[in-house]
Amino acid sequence: MRLIGYRTPAGVRVAALDGDEKAVDLAGVDEFWATPDRWADAAAGRQADLTVDELDPVPPVRPAARVVCVGLNYRAHAAEGGFELPEYPTVFARWTPSLSVGGAPVPVPVDEPGLDWEGELAVVIGAPLHEASEAEARAGFFGYAAFNDLTARRAQRRGSQWTLGKNADASGPLGPIVTADEVPDIDVGLHLVTRVNGEIVQDTSTADMIFSPARIASYLSRTLTLLPGDIICTGTPSGVGHARQPEWFLTPGDVVSVQVEGLGQITNTIAARDAHPLPRSA
Secondary structure, three states, X not given: OEEEEEEEOOEEEEEEEEOOOEEEXXXXXXXHHHOHHHHHHHOOOOOOOEEHHHOOEEOOOOOOOOXXXXXXXXXXXXXXXXXXXXXXXXXXEEOHHHEEEOOOOEEOOOOOOOEEOOEEEEEEEOXXXXXXXXXXXXXXXXEEEEEEOOEOHHHHHOOOOOOHHHOOOOOEEEOOEEEHHHOOOOOOOOEEEEEEOOEEXXXXXXXXXXXXXXXXXXXXXXXXXXXXXXXXXXXXXXOOHHHOOOOOOEOOOOEEEEEEOOOEEEEEEEEOOOOOOOOOOO
């Protein structure tokens, strides 16, 4: 099952895709993530009542969700940046207003030469995880999505913390959430490809991760309890723009896409900074 979000006057709701053109309305985001398995089961056999092209798409993410990101989690990516392999996951956070969807324009912030692409696998939590083992964490995954951790490198480099560079407006396109039962075995590895204007810039398997999604979730759960609807963005592979000579950044008019095996593809166009509305509350 593939889940999307859409905005209504009463707030954001979650729907299940029925093909590419139709969807089944399920529940408001907070209601959905209170009991996600129940609502996923309820979608089976229901008549599609929404036309996708008529919706105002937004991520199917509750406003209070934690979006926990991991840096330097691919061996080749750590090497291209000149870093030693980390002993523990390198963790930073995104705020939910920075998230967007495929098709949404992504503006370049002022003072930035452009944005850098980071194709990733995102994991969506489906059950509370507290001091969970890796097996328990894996069993608590609700689903997965393609994600692009578009980064403002100049802001990122201005301090020792990455938060500012990782939270530019609309800089986190998230694809539809695909329930875990429909995804190939992530422990074996999924093929991930990022393209810029049709040119392949990242091409690898998630098997190159230093820390598996289950290990990351288990590690996080020893400090904070992960809740349904929380998201873990598991890091990007080698091939990012800032590691190239010369550096290569996305500028207005560029088209960037991230494709993950079993999860589909998200595509976004980079825009001038005045071409995207300010974030709206749910």
